[in-house]
Amino acid sequence: VDEAHERSLNIDFILGILKKLIHSRRDLKVIITSATIDTEKFSRAFDDAPIIEVSGRMYPVEIRYRPLDPEEEEKGDFTYVDAAVRTVDDLKKERKRGDILIFMPTEQDIRETCDLLEGRHYRDCAILPMFARLSWSEQRRVFQPMTTQKIVVATNVAETSITIPGIRYVIDTGMARISRYSPRSRTTSLPIRSISRSSADQRKGRCGRVQHGICIRLYAEENFENRPLFTPPEILRANLAEVILRMLSLNLGDIETFPFIDPPGPRAVRDGLDLLQELGAVEKGGRTQEGSTESFRLTQSGRRMARLPIDPRISRMILEAQKEGCVEEVLVIASAMTVQDPRERPLEQAQRADQVHAAFRDPTSDFMTLLRIWNHYYGQRDSIKTQNSMRKFCREHFLSYRRMREWRDVHDQIRMILNEQEENTKPVRETISDAQKLTDDIHKSILSGYLSNIAVKQAKNIYTATKGRQLMIFPGSSLFNKGGNWIVAAEIVETSRLFARTVANIDPGWLEAVGGDLCRYTYAAPHWEKNRGEVVASEQVSLFGLVIVAGRPVSYGRIDPETSARIFVRSALVEGEVKQNLPFLEHNRKLMASVAEMEDKIRRHDLMADEEQIARFYEERLPGIYDVRTLQKLIRDRGVDGFLRMKEADILKSLPDERALALYPDECASGKLRFRFSYRFNPGHPEDGVTMRIPVHLLSRAPAEAADRSVPGLYREKINALLRVLPKEYRKKLQPLAETADIIQIEMPSGEGSLPSLLGKFIHQRFGVDIPASAWPLDKLPDHLKIRFSVVDAQGREVAAGRDLSQFRTEMLSAEESAVFARARKVWGKTGLTKWDFGDLPEEIPLESRGTLQGFAYPALQAVEGSVNIRLFQTRAEADAAHAKGITALYGLHFQQELKYLKKSLVLSGDMKVWAAAFGGHKILENRLYEKILRDLFCVPVRTAATFHQQAEATAPRILPRGQDVLREIKPFVQAYHETVATLRTFESSHRFNEPAKQFLKSVREDLDRLVPPDFLMQYDTERRGHIVRYLKALLIRAERGLLHLEKAHAKASEIKPFDEFLQETLKHLTPGSSVEKRQALDAFRWMIEEFKVSLFAQELKTPYPISRKRLEEKKHEIERMA
Known part of the structure; x- marks a missing residue:
C-alpha cells in the first residue's frame, strides 16, 4: 500500500480490511510505504510490525524562514501573496537559476499571485498557474520542458499528486484548503488552515530532486514546530455513509469495532447511519451482542445501492429514477456528479467561455445544465467520427475532452453494473413529449438522494436550509440571484460563507411524497367544520426542520378520536353547527329555544x-362518534333517533312561573297592525331587553308609547328604577320608594300618553307631589328597561335600531321608500287633473306583498300650478295636510268664473282701504281674505266624486255672500289693528330721543307682532279674533300708561316674563313624539298669558274667566308633567 500518508478513506478502509485479513491469511504479507508516514502509529496498528527506513535519493534542501508581520497581515497591508511575490523578487535579484514552485491555498490566491508576477515583467520567465480545475492544455504546460525559467503557482495538488520536474525553489505559504465535514450541520467546509509538518516536508521535498534546493517558508520556525505532525486522516473529517454502506454490504462488522488506524468518533458514525436511514438504505436490526449500541441491516434498496461504487446519495437517485421512469437522464446527471466539472474557463478567455457556456445553461436547474451539455456533446459525436474532431469541438465549446471522456466512462460503468444486475435502465414512459413532466421526474429523483439539502428562500439569494443553516446560492450557478422559493443542492460547502452548489428549483409539493416517513406532522387548532361535517385541524408538515406544508386542513377524527368526539358534541350538537338535516337536533333546538x-x-x-x-346527554348516548357520517350511520342502524331526542326534564333545571311569563307578550297591537316583540337577556349587549320589530314602511305607524305599556313585566321594575333616579327633591317626598312603586303599579290607570306624563299626573293626584315630565331621567334607565326599536327592510334585514324611536324615525321616513310603497305609488299616482273624473279616493290603502299585509299608504290630492295630482303619502298627517290644499285647489278650478266675481267683490275701499295699510297695503289684505274664504268654503274632507259635486252644488250660492260676511267679520279687527299700529307709531315718534321709552315701546311692538302674525286670518277663527281685539285695546292702554310710569310697567312685565319664557322654551323643545295633550295645553297656556296681561295692564277690560299668577303656575306644572 503506497502513499499511505495521504490517509484517504479508501486507504484507511483497505488497511482495516487487510488487518482483519492477515489474521486469517498467515501467508499474506502487507507492505505499507510512504515518505512521511507516522511509522509508530502504523506499527502499533499492525501489532508492532517492523519498520524499515530507506534513505531517499534527495539533494540537500536548505530551509529558510521568512515570517510575515502579524499586525500587517491582520490589517491586510501585507499578505502571504505579497510575501511570496517579494520572495520571488529577491530570488531574481540573486540571479538564482532553477524553476520556482509557490504553494498557495486557493485558486483566487493563485490568480492574484500570477497577476502580480506578470506585472513584474521578468525576463525569460514563464508564470504558470496549477490547480485541479485548470484546463488540461494549461496543466500540460507545467510539465513541458522550457528554455526559460518557470514560476509555477499551485495548490496542494502539487504536494504529492503530481511531480513537477526542474523545481529548485519552493515558496511555502504553509496554508491549504482542507476539506472537513461537520456531522452536526451536515456541511462540508473548505477552510484555509495551516498545513501539518508532514505536509510541509512533502512540499520541501518538491525542490531537492534534481539539484540542491531551497525551501522558503513564509512563517516562523516556531510556528512550524507547533503544528501537528500529520494532517488528520480523511475518515475523521468526512461523511462516513459510503464507508458504512460498504461495510454492511461486505459483512465487515460494526464500524465502531472495525480496526481503523484512527477510528471515527461516535457523532460521525451516527451521522453516517442517519444519512443511510434517510436514504432508506438501512434499518434498525435489534441490538448487538454486547447490547451497547444498536445494529443496522441493509434494506432491499440498500443492497441495490451498495452494488454501485458511488456516493449513496447518487445511487439513491438512480433507484428513484427507475420508479419515475427517467433512468437514462438521471444516469447522465449522476455520473456527472462523480467527476470534475467538464467546463473549462481559461483565465485569458473567461468572458468568451461564459458566453459559450450560456447556451448550455438551464435557468432553473444546474442539473439540467449538465444534461444539456451531455446531449449537445453526444448529439455532435454521432456526426463527428474522429477523435481530433471531437477534441476540436471541445476546445471550441470550452469543454475538457479528458473530463468528458471520464464522464462517459463513469456513465458506461454504472450502466454496465445496472445491466449486470438486470436493473431497468430503459424509460418506462410511453412518450417523452411532456418535457415538463420529464423534468419534474428527474428532480424528484434527485430529491430522493439530496432531501436533506433542500432550502427555502428568505431574501433575494439567501436561503434557510435544514438544521437551521443559512446559505447562499454559489455565484457560478445558473440560479444565482434568480433562485425560486425552494431549491435542492448537490453540495452545501463552506468557504468564505456557506454556499449551495449545483442547485435546482423544486416544487415543495413534491417533498411530502419523497420525504415519506422522514416528514414530521403536527396539528393545531382542531375545530368543527360545518360544511365538511367533521372535526378539522390545521396540519403542518415539516422536513428536517423546514415547514413544507403549513395550515393544511385535515380530518382530525382518526388522529385524535377522543378530542374530536368532544369537539363534535359541543360544536355540532350542543351549538347546532351542522349543515345536514338531523330531525332529532331540530327537535332539541326548538325545545332549547x-x-x-x-x-x-x-x-x-x-x-x-x-x-x-x-x-x-349526547356523550352518554354517542360514545366514539366524532363526525356526522358516523352519527347518521348509527341512527340508520338503530332505525330511530328517539334516543337522542330531549325532553323538558333533560334541559330544565327549574320550572318558570306561568303568571310571570304572561307579563311578557309576543307582540304589540296597534289597530289592525301587529308588531312582534323579541327578548334578550344579555346585559351590556346592544340588544339586551325587549326589541320591537318594525317594517320600514310601517315606521310612521309604530306605536312607541303603546309599546312601552305593552310589556307589563317590565313596568314594576321600570317604575322602581325611575323613582330611584328622580332628583332628590322629589324622591324624598315619595319614601318609602318600594311601597310607592307598589301603589303606582296597582292603582295607576292605563291611558294614552307617555309614561312620564301618566306618572306625573297620578303622583300629583295620589301623593300631591308635582313632578315635571322633564324631571324623569329616562336616559338614566338601564337599556333593558327601554324598548329597543328595530327597523327592518322587506328582506328582514335590520336597517336601523335604537332605544329612541323619534331619533331615527324622521331620517328613515325621508329615506328611499320601500319597494312595495314605490309600486303602489306608481299605480295610484295621477297628474294634471282639473276636475273630479278619477273615481273615489279612499282614506288609506293596504300595502301587500305576496299576500302579506306590509302596512298602509294614504292617497291625497296635491295642489300644483294650474292642476292637482293624486299622490300616495306614508303618513296620514302628511296626506291630510296635502289633501286639504288639493281639494281647495280643485274647487278653485271648478268655480273659476264665480271666483273671478269673488275677487272683484273683495276690493277694499273707504276706511277699510286706509286701515289695510297697517297690513302692508290693501292688495296684500285682499289676497289674504281671498285665501281665507276659499279655505272656509272648500276645505272639507271630500273623498268621493258624489260628495265633491254635492258640496259644489251646495257651496255655489254661498261664494259671494261668504265674501261679504268675512269682510263684515274682520272689519272691527282691521280697525283695531290699524288704530293700535297708528297709535304706537305716534308714541314712537314722540319718544324717539328717550332711550328707556324707546326700549319699552320696542317690547310692546314685539308683543303686537306675535299677537297678529301675517297669516292671522288662517290662524284665528271669528271668536279668537274677537278676543284679540280686546288684547289690542289692552296693549294700547299698557303703552299709554307705561310711558307715564315706566317703572310700574317694568314691574308688571317682570311678573309675565317667567311664564312667557317657559312657553317659548317649551315650544322650542317640542318633538314629533310630543303628546297632543301637551300641545293643546301649551296653546291654552298662551291665551292664559294674554288674559293675565289684560288683568295686569287694563283691568277695566275684564277677562272671560278668573286669571292669576297662581293659576298660571298650576298650568305650568301641569304642562311640565306632560311628555
Whole structure:
C-alpha cells in the first residue's frame, strides 16, 4: 500500500480490511510505504510490525524562514501573496537559476499571485498557474520542458499528486484548503488552515530532486514546530455513509469495532447511519451482542445501492429514477456528479467561455445544465467520427475532452453494473413529449438522494436550509440571484460563507411524497367544520426542520378520536353547527329555544341546563362518534333517533312561573297592525331587553308609547328604577320608594300618553307631589328597561335600531321608500287633473306583498300650478295636510268664473282701504281674505266624486255672500289693528330721543307682532279674533300708561316674563313624539298669558274667566308633567 500518508478513506478502509485479513491469511504479507508516514502509529496498528527506513535519493534542501508581520497581515497591508511575490523578487535579484514552485491555498490566491508576477515583467520567465480545475492544455504546460525559467503557482495538488520536474525553489505559504465535514450541520467546509509538518516536508521535498534546493517558508520556525505532525486522516473529517454502506454490504462488522488506524468518533458514525436511514438504505436490526449500541441491516434498496461504487446519495437517485421512469437522464446527471466539472474557463478567455457556456445553461436547474451539455456533446459525436474532431469541438465549446471522456466512462460503468444486475435502465414512459413532466421526474429523483439539502428562500439569494443553516446560492450557478422559493443542492460547502452548489428549483409539493416517513406532522387548532361535517385541524408538515406544508386542513377524527368526539358534541350538537338535516337536533333546538326565550323574558339564566350537561346527554348516548357520517350511520342502524331526542326534564333545571311569563307578550297591537316583540337577556349587549320589530314602511305607524305599556313585566321594575333616579327633591317626598312603586303599579290607570306624563299626573293626584315630565331621567334607565326599536327592510334585514324611536324615525321616513310603497305609488299616482273624473279616493290603502299585509299608504290630492295630482303619502298627517290644499285647489278650478266675481267683490275701499295699510297695503289684505274664504268654503274632507259635486252644488250660492260676511267679520279687527299700529307709531315718534321709552315701546311692538302674525286670518277663527281685539285695546292702554310710569310697567312685565319664557322654551323643545295633550295645553297656556296681561295692564277690560299668577303656575306644572 503506497502513499499511505495521504490517509484517504479508501486507504484507511483497505488497511482495516487487510488487518482483519492477515489474521486469517498467515501467508499474506502487507507492505505499507510512504515518505512521511507516522511509522509508530502504523506499527502499533499492525501489532508492532517492523519498520524499515530507506534513505531517499534527495539533494540537500536548505530551509529558510521568512515570517510575515502579524499586525500587517491582520490589517491586510501585507499578505502571504505579497510575501511570496517579494520572495520571488529577491530570488531574481540573486540571479538564482532553477524553476520556482509557490504553494498557495486557493485558486483566487493563485490568480492574484500570477497577476502580480506578470506585472513584474521578468525576463525569460514563464508564470504558470496549477490547480485541479485548470484546463488540461494549461496543466500540460507545467510539465513541458522550457528554455526559460518557470514560476509555477499551485495548490496542494502539487504536494504529492503530481511531480513537477526542474523545481529548485519552493515558496511555502504553509496554508491549504482542507476539506472537513461537520456531522452536526451536515456541511462540508473548505477552510484555509495551516498545513501539518508532514505536509510541509512533502512540499520541501518538491525542490531537492534534481539539484540542491531551497525551501522558503513564509512563517516562523516556531510556528512550524507547533503544528501537528500529520494532517488528520480523511475518515475523521468526512461523511462516513459510503464507508458504512460498504461495510454492511461486505459483512465487515460494526464500524465502531472495525480496526481503523484512527477510528471515527461516535457523532460521525451516527451521522453516517442517519444519512443511510434517510436514504432508506438501512434499518434498525435489534441490538448487538454486547447490547451497547444498536445494529443496522441493509434494506432491499440498500443492497441495490451498495452494488454501485458511488456516493449513496447518487445511487439513491438512480433507484428513484427507475420508479419515475427517467433512468437514462438521471444516469447522465449522476455520473456527472462523480467527476470534475467538464467546463473549462481559461483565465485569458473567461468572458468568451461564459458566453459559450450560456447556451448550455438551464435557468432553473444546474442539473439540467449538465444534461444539456451531455446531449449537445453526444448529439455532435454521432456526426463527428474522429477523435481530433471531437477534441476540436471541445476546445471550441470550452469543454475538457479528458473530463468528458471520464464522464462517459463513469456513465458506461454504472450502466454496465445496472445491466449486470438486470436493473431497468430503459424509460418506462410511453412518450417523452411532456418535457415538463420529464423534468419534474428527474428532480424528484434527485430529491430522493439530496432531501436533506433542500432550502427555502428568505431574501433575494439567501436561503434557510435544514438544521437551521443559512446559505447562499454559489455565484457560478445558473440560479444565482434568480433562485425560486425552494431549491435542492448537490453540495452545501463552506468557504468564505456557506454556499449551495449545483442547485435546482423544486416544487415543495413534491417533498411530502419523497420525504415519506422522514416528514414530521403536527396539528393545531382542531375545530368543527360545518360544511365538511367533521372535526378539522390545521396540519403542518415539516422536513428536517423546514415547514413544507403549513395550515393544511385535515380530518382530525382518526388522529385524535377522543378530542374530536368532544369537539363534535359541543360544536355540532350542543351549538347546532351542522349543515345536514338531523330531525332529532331540530327537535332539541326548538325545545332549547323555547326555554331560552323563557329565560330572556323573565331575565334569568337558571332555567336551562348548561352546555356541559347537554354535552353529557349526547356523550352518554354517542360514545366514539366524532363526525356526522358516523352519527347518521348509527341512527340508520338503530332505525330511530328517539334516543337522542330531549325532553323538558333533560334541559330544565327549574320550572318558570306561568303568571310571570304572561307579563311578557309576543307582540304589540296597534289597530289592525301587529308588531312582534323579541327578548334578550344579555346585559351590556346592544340588544339586551325587549326589541320591537318594525317594517320600514310601517315606521310612521309604530306605536312607541303603546309599546312601552305593552310589556307589563317590565313596568314594576321600570317604575322602581325611575323613582330611584328622580332628583332628590322629589324622591324624598315619595319614601318609602318600594311601597310607592307598589301603589303606582296597582292603582295607576292605563291611558294614552307617555309614561312620564301618566306618572306625573297620578303622583300629583295620589301623593300631591308635582313632578315635571322633564324631571324623569329616562336616559338614566338601564337599556333593558327601554324598548329597543328595530327597523327592518322587506328582506328582514335590520336597517336601523335604537332605544329612541323619534331619533331615527324622521331620517328613515325621508329615506328611499320601500319597494312595495314605490309600486303602489306608481299605480295610484295621477297628474294634471282639473276636475273630479278619477273615481273615489279612499282614506288609506293596504300595502301587500305576496299576500302579506306590509302596512298602509294614504292617497291625497296635491295642489300644483294650474292642476292637482293624486299622490300616495306614508303618513296620514302628511296626506291630510296635502289633501286639504288639493281639494281647495280643485274647487278653485271648478268655480273659476264665480271666483273671478269673488275677487272683484273683495276690493277694499273707504276706511277699510286706509286701515289695510297697517297690513302692508290693501292688495296684500285682499289676497289674504281671498285665501281665507276659499279655505272656509272648500276645505272639507271630500273623498268621493258624489260628495265633491254635492258640496259644489251646495257651496255655489254661498261664494259671494261668504265674501261679504268675512269682510263684515274682520272689519272691527282691521280697525283695531290699524288704530293700535297708528297709535304706537305716534308714541314712537314722540319718544324717539328717550332711550328707556324707546326700549319699552320696542317690547310692546314685539308683543303686537306675535299677537297678529301675517297669516292671522288662517290662524284665528271669528271668536279668537274677537278676543284679540280686546288684547289690542289692552296693549294700547299698557303703552299709554307705561310711558307715564315706566317703572310700574317694568314691574308688571317682570311678573309675565317667567311664564312667557317657559312657553317659548317649551315650544322650542317640542318633538314629533310630543303628546297632543301637551300641545293643546301649551296653546291654552298662551291665551292664559294674554288674559293675565289684560288683568295686569287694563283691568277695566275684564277677562272671560278668573286669571292669576297662581293659576298660571298650576298650568305650568301641569304642562311640565306632560311628555
